[in-house]
Amino acid sequence: MAGAPAAAAAADWMVLLFSPWALALLGLCIGSFLNVVVHRLPTMYMRGWWAFDIADFALADKRSWRSAFGAKAEPPVELAAAAGAINRQLEASPPLSLTSPRSRCPHCGHTLRVSENVPVLSWLVLRGRCSACRAPIGLRYPLVEAATAVLFALCAVVFGPGWMALVACTAVALLLAMALIDLDYTLLPDSLTIPLVVLGLVAALAGISPVAWRDAAAGALVGYGVLWALGVIWAVLLRKPNAMAEGDMKMLAGLGALLGWQVLPGILLVAAGLGSVIGIGLIVFAKHKRETPIPFGPYLALGGVLALLMRERFVAPVEDMLPMLGG
Numbered sequence: 195m196a197g198a199p200a201a202a203a204a205a206d207w208m209v210l211l212f213s214p215w216a217l218a219l220l221g222l223c224i225g226s227f228l229n230v231v232v233h234r235l236p237t238m239y240m241r242g243w244w245a246f247d248i249a250d251f252a253l254a255d256k257r258s259w260r261s262a263f264g265a266k267a268e269p270p271v272e273l274a275a276a277a278g279a280i281n282r283q284l285e286a287s288p289p290l291s292l293t294s295p296r297s298r299c300p301h302c303g304h305t306l307r308v309s310e311n312v313p314v315l316s317w318l319v320l321r322g323r324c325s326a327c328r329a330p331i332g333l334r335y336p337l338v339e340a341a342t343a344v345l346f347a348l349c350a351v352v353f354g355p356g357w358m359a360l361v362a363c364t365a366v367a368l369l370l371a372m373a374l375i376d377l378d379y380t381l382l383p384d385s386l387t388i389p390l391v392v393l394g395l396v397a398a399l400a401g402i403s404p405v406a407w408r409d410a411a412a413g414a415l416v417g418y419g420v421l422w423a424l425g426v427i428w429a430v431l432l433r434k435p436n437a438m439a440e441g442d443m444k445m446l447a448g449l450g451a452l453l454g455w456q457v458l459p460g461i462l463l464v465a466a467g468l469g470s471v472i473g474i475g476l477i478v479f480a481k482h483k484r485e486t487p488i489p490f491g492p493y494l495a496l497g498g499v500l501a502l503l504m505r506e507r508f509v510a511p512v513e514d515m516l517p518m519l520g521g
């Protein structure tokens with residue numbers, strides 16, 4: 195008899211915890227963390243790239259030199275010197291992780307106090323300037339925090355109280371980080387794309403997503419494969435190296451795993467449509483050089499967030515066409 199009121203009370207807690215306001219508050223904090231991720235993850239990635247791909251592998255590896263230029267070829271001493279210089283630079287650089295050191299002003303190094311680190315509010319109170327050196331702080335910081343809050347609240351509205359809302363918020367946070375890092379560096383780190391694939395598959399297997407696990411697995415494979423195939427066709431037709439980045443393939447695999455293969459045509463239509471309109475606009479109006487690669491990740495993220503929040507609209511046209519394909 196005592197069980198029923200306790201269950202009801204627990205449900206009340208759930209409703210409160212997963213209310214749009216509570217998730218918006220969580221979104222503000224996660225958005226603040228995303229700013230750190232977007233700022234530091236590329237640096238951490240580039241350091242790993244210099245340390246492993248360049249210093250340890252390309253410059254210091256005698257076997258790769260000999261397999262390229264002949265068994266008796268001796269790598270020039272400059273290569274070893276360059277590897278040494280890179281390693282000395284790496285050792286001289288202070289350690290960096292997502293949690294340390296504490297956030298500081300990039301201009302003067304002033305460590306932010308807790309009161310200067312409140313999402314959106316601190317930026318407004320400080321009028322977008324560092325309290326120590328008055329250097330301007332980009333508008334992007336509060337915008338990312340506000341956007342994360344709004345998207346988390348929308349997840350609460352769309353999915354209601356339950357695990358799926360948390361899965362959706364996690365996906366939104368990963369997609370935002372990918373979009374911004376790709377925008378800054380044309381780079382989609384594995385440490386963001388692979389977790390989206392895993393999140394989608396695990397959520398489907400655990401039954402906390404609207405997607406059957408078969409559709410999620412097919413989504414991951416088709417999402418990766420369709421961009422890979424497009425890249426190969428492109429390369430063969432134009433006789434150019436494959437321009438499709440592997441990061442984009444993994445990102446679309448993640449969206450397919452999260453939302454099922456049925457959403458992929460819609461996401462690609464949205465991303466390619468927006469990408470061409472904005473890309474042509476940039477070339478025409480902002481004199482963006484045509485050779486400069488335009489990142490695809492931000493458009494995939496936009497299509498993915500739309501598909502997450504209105505999955506039925508993306509799925510319905512595909513399911514309507516299935517009987518026609520079958521018969």
Ligand SMILES: [Zn+2]
Binds near residue numbers: 301
């Ligand atoms: Zn400063």
